[in-house]
Amino acid sequence: MAERKENVVMLPFMAQGHIIPFLALALHIERQKGYSITFVNTPFNINKLRSSLPKNSSIRLLEIPFSTSHHGLPPNAENTDVLPYHHVIHLLQASTSLRAPFKKLLQDLIHDHHGHKPICVIADIFFGWTVGVAKELGLFHAIFSGAGGFGLACYYSLWLNLPHRKADSLDFSLPDFEQASKIHVSQLPKNILEADHVEDPWGIFQKENLSAWVDSDGVLFNSLEEFDQLGMQYFRRKLGRPVWPIGPVLLTSESRANSSEKAELCQDWLNTKPPNSVVYVCFGSMNTISLSQMMQLAMALEASGKNFIWVIRPPIGFDINSEFRADEWLPEGFEDRMRSSRRGLLVHKWAPQVEILSHKAVSAFLSHCGWNSTLEALSHGVPLLGWPMAAEQFFNVILLEKEVGVCVEVARGKSCEVRHEDVKAKIELVMNDTDKGNEMRRKAGELRVMIKNAMKHDNVVKGSSIKAMDDFFQCCKKVNQGQQQRA
Ligand SMILES: *[C@@H]1O[C@H](CO)[C@@H](O)[C@H](O)[C@H]1NC(C)=O
Ligand SMILES: *[C@@H]1O[C@H](CO)[C@@H](O)[C@H](O)[C@H]1NC(C)=O
Ligand SMILES: *[C@@H]1O[C@H](CO)[C@@H](O)[C@H](O)[C@H]1NC(C)=O
Ligand SMILES: *[C@@H]1O[C@H](CO)[C@@H](O)[C@H](O)[C@H]1NC(C)=O
Ligand SMILES: *[C@@H]1O[C@H](CO)[C@@H](O)[C@H](O)[C@H]1NC(C)=O
Secondary structure (H helix, E strand, O other), X not given: OOOOOOEEEEEOOOOHHHHHHHHHHHHHHXXXXXXXXXXXXXXXXXHHHHOOOOOOOOOEEEEOOOOHHHHOOOOOOOOXXXXXXXXXXXXXXXXXXXXXXHHHHHHHHXXXXXXXXXXXXXXXXXXXXXXXXXXHOOOOEEEEEOOOHHHHHHHHHHHHHOHHHOOOXXXXXXXXXXXXXXXXXXXXXXXXXXXXXXXXXXXXXXXXXXXXXXXXXXXXXXXXXXXXXHHHHHHHHHHOOOEEEOOOOOOOHHHOOXXXXXXXXXXXXXXOOOOXXXXXXXXXXXXXXXXXXXXXXXXXXXXXXXXXXXXXXXXXXXXXXXXXOHHHXXXXXXXXXXXXXXXXXXXXXXXXXXXXXXXXXXXXXXXXXXXXXHHHHHHOOOOEEEOOOOOOHHHHHHHHHHHHOOEEEOOOOOOOOOOHHHHHHHHHHHHOOOHHHHHHHHHHHHHHHHHHHHOOXXXXXXXXXXXXXXXXXXXXXXXXXXXXXHO
């Protein structure tokens, strides 16, 4: 008789930045462990996911009923990608209404498997309420963070303590995370800056739902122990639970729908450039910068004399999907000069990031330092020029710059004043043959090897992240067996 396959149930928050790392983890578990995966989300998101699953995957997509109109949200607005920012909190609040349907879904699943329970439920960092559901059904529960340990530790600590509310200066330390350097108010996302735990909905939501983690059985991180230990230690201490850094898990090219013309264009262009001569500029799939920042960045790139690929979108205040108006949003003649000199390649909306970062011509990555982009850069040994925009990105930059030494911050936020002279100086600092630049490249190279080793698994060696994944499932099994014996 064939052994029954263990089933893992996964529930990410309804945002691309959460769903995609969950999908990468799901594919990783399927490949590594051969377990079956039930991937749960609202109908709109499940529909969207169908086309991104690789053909050879047997991940089961399961819809959980959800009606946006019951929560005052626009029709089909089941993903933060299609929501104006002020509605994001409403989607978060509405997500807690998934509690009863999620419990029902799990009960049905157990029933369909003749009483055989899933080996674990892996839920989003924003879904503290799932802990209660899992415990009611006697299921092992873990949180999965697509963000890194250090960045999330700062974020978690800030939401729980709101230290800036009590500080009498513009920078302050985190009361339960003194190992982290001081944080400056300009590094706070707007919702944290404005938060309190009484009046505002973000503050109330985060305090209650993030604190619910203490009842979970542990936390999985898309990170590795070797350079993210401070963050891992924070959560081990804070929650008194195991924490498993199992990353980086990233979507590989095969599992992406795309590739094609654009990839070829970038490849051909990069092939004409000398090694280590190109700066790649991209602020992630969700972000853009202000008009004046865009002008200054263009001037800096031009003045630096460096080659560049710039993934460019309309500036803040304009429809992000509208036609790019180079004559209005860039210095006069900029695009033509860059094209005719072949110095710079402007790519609209989206670029094949992994293909670019893996090219030997690329020397540095000017990035918002979202965790996904960070991992992709480090996996390829590319140092960063950090320009954090939102959420925990500010703290990722602190980790990368102060602790790891592979990043220099160039600017902060979507509205700060940016001077092209400063940006140019930072680009040169990192890309020129300077002590600092060489040291950063050396470190980034070390990290590339570190990451490769962490994910290594053959008959002889298992890397730290592979071991952490083994350990996680062993822990699930042990706890589940203990419960069976008690029952
Ligand atoms: C699916 O195919 C990819 C690419 O060939 C491979 O790396 C992966 O292991 C396969 N996954 C499964 C579950 O067989
Ligand atoms: C999560 O936040 C919602 C909305 O603020 C609240 O109703 C709910 O009780 C919180 N859940 C937990 C587990 O604390
Ligand atoms: C990471 O970001 C790239 C580019 O923004 C995107 O194409 C990719 O799907 C993301 N991968 C994950 C695992 O989030
Ligand atoms: C695929 O390419 C299109 C346009 O070329 C882009 O809009 C889309 O985001 C890409 N999809 C993925 C999964 O990277
Ligand atoms: C970087 O190199 C360029 C070209 O050699 C040079 O003009 C510039 O002054 C250098 N900048 C720094 C900071 O070393």
